[in-house]
Amino acid sequence: MKKNDTVIGICENYTYEGMGVVRVDGFPLFVKGLLVKEKALIKVVKVKKTYGYGRIQELLDESDQRCVPPCPLAKNCGGCQLQHMSYQEQLRFKQQKVQDVIDRIAKIEMAVYPVKGMERPYFYRNKAQIPFRMIDGMLHSGFYRINSNEIVDMEECRIQSPLINQIYQDIKKCFLRYPELLATLRHVLIKHAFNKEEIMVVLISRNNDYPAWKIVAEQMAQQHPQIKSVILNINERNDNVILGEKEVLLYGRDYIIDTMADYSFHISSKSFYQVNPIQTKVLYETALDACRLQGGETVLDLYCGVGTISMFLARYAKKVIGIEIVEAAIINAKANAKRNGITNIEFVCSDAAAYAKQIAGQGMRPDVVCVDPPRKGCAESVLRDIVSMHPQRIVYVSCDPGTLARDLHLLDEWGYRCEMVQPVDMFPQTYSVECVAALVKKEPM
Numbered sequence: 001m002k003k004n005d006t007v008i009g010i011c012e013n014y015t016y017e018g019m020g021v022v023r024v025d026g027f028p029l030f031v032k033g034l035l036v037k038e039k040a041l042i043k044v045v046k047v048k049k050t051y052g053y054g055r056i057q058e059l060l061d062e063s064d065q066r067c068v069p070p071c072p073l074a075k076n077c078g079g080c081q082l083q084h085m086s087y088q089e090q091l092r093f094k095q096q097k098v099q100d101v102i103d104r105i106a107k108i109e110m111a112v113y114p115v116k117g118m119e120r121p122y123f124y125r126n127k128a129q130i131p132f133r134m135i136d137g138m139l140h141s142g143f144y145r146i147n148s149n150e151i152v153d154m155e156e157c158r159i160q161s162p163l164i165n166q167i168y169q170d171i172k173k174c175f176l177r178y179p180e181l182l183a184t185l186r187h188v189l190i191k192h193a194f195n196k197e198e199i200m201v202v203l204i205s206r207n208n209d210y211p212a213w214k215i216v217a218e219q220m221a222q223q224h225p226q227i228k229s230v231i232l233n234i235n236e237r238n239d240n241v242i243l244g245e246k247e248v249l250l251y252g253r254d255y256i257i258d259t260m261a262d263y264s265f266h267i268s269s270k271s272f273y274q275v276n277p278i279q280t281k282v283l284y285e286t287a288l289d290a291c292r293l294q295g296g297e298t299v300l301d302l303y304c305g306v307g308t309i310s311m312f313l314a315r316y317a318k319k320v321i322g323i324e325i326v327e328a329a330i331i332n333a334k335a336n337a338k339r340n341g342i343t344n345i346e347f348v349c350s351d352a353a354a355y356a357k358q359i360a361g362q363g364m365r366p367d368v369v370c371v372d373p374p375r376k377g378c379a380e381s382v383l384r385d386i387v388s389m390h391p392q393r394i395v396y397v398s399c400d401p402g403t404l405a406r407d408l409h410l411l412d413e414w415g416y417r418c419e420m421v422q423p424v425d426m427f428p429q430t431y432s433v434e435c436v437a438a439l440v441k442k443e444p445m
Contacts, residue, residue: 029044030053073142095112164192205232
């Protein structure tokens with residue numbers, strides 16, 4: 001098989017990223033936009049040693065799970081990959097995706113639970129990071145084209161909240177009156193606290209040389225009373241890091257307030273906060289159920305962010321200790337606990353690995369350890385230190401099934417049996433999926 005060949009094939013499975021898999025004489029072709037059981041005329045666009053990539057030339061047999069993407073940018077924008085799938089098919093794909101890595105990487109016998117999905121899987125995101133760029137005197141803003149740094153101009157994003165979409169449009173119009181600011185603007189970050197209808201706008205610029213920044217901030221707030229915070233973030237770096245270190249408050253306060261399950265949270269520009277508020281409650285309740293707390297336990301919550309999971313756990317535990325390396329998040333977490341009257345919780349600003357090692361060395365024995373690491377998962381040293389504390393249960397919240405499976409394999413070898421993997425669809429229309437895994441200490445042989 002070589003580039004530019006045309007073949008006819010039937011899709012039999014999906015890749016990790018939701019591309020269709022077609023085998024031609026045993027050789028796998030990965031085809032974007034092709035659904036399981038669909039037959040297509042395919043043009044070969046790239047050939048590697050053990051696999052290749054194809055493009056649909058003509059769809060010969062269409063699946064009843066195929067949908068017309070509601071977003072006109074679906075084929076070009078890198079934000080969504082699955083709008084051509086029915087939502088039922090998206091959930092089936094994600095369950096199978098998690099099951100595949102549990103079988104192949106974790107190497108444990110475990111039937112992954114059906115994915116907990118959304119009733120309305122659009123307009124759910126509470127955070128948008130939108131690049132702005134002037135090219136030949138024209139403003140370009142939107143999201144990046146798939147696998148590139150080219151901006152796809154956007155009018156509306158079908159997974160962002162309607163209020164974020166509206167404010168984004170008005171921000172563009174506002175900045176067109178200030179070309180000197182547009183020349184230095186890199187990104188606009190918009191955060192939306194759904195339940196309190198509060199908005200934070202972070203303008204990310206190469207410098208703060210112009211007094212007009214404050215004028216723009218005030219104009220935006222006058223137009224949208226939901227805007228409670230406008231921050232100028234200075235980023236002089238020449239890499240892909242979006243937020244810089246220095247910030248200037250242009251309008252209002254340096255945080256917004258959101259509520260979830262009777263709790264109130266302050267969210268700053270750099271605080272991590274789950275992007276799907278509807279499913280976040282589902283995710284945290286799933287994690288809470290997995291902990292099986294009876295009221296007398298000490299819980300260690302690693303990578304705690306602004307303390308959201310920690311606060312859910314504290315209601316049912318004797319004590320919760322939350323660990324997070326981002327200082328701004330810990331400041332928010334402490335304030336959040338105090339504001340909500342939670343006294344059985346402690347937050348520590350520390351690297352998770354260093355703190356786990358420290359308390360393991362001190363002989364601390366938490367009953368439950370809850371971890372919610374970044375996409376790369378837990379370092380092996382962190383897992384070893386967790387195991388050395390001998391908790392009865394480990395609850396692992398993961399945004400990457402592959403690294404979750406890797407870590408479950410190690411924990412299984414070191415004495416912890418996985419009793420449940422529950423996927424939660426935090427990111428409809430994309431190939432990403434969140435999981436909660438519950439592990440229990442194995443009985444000695």
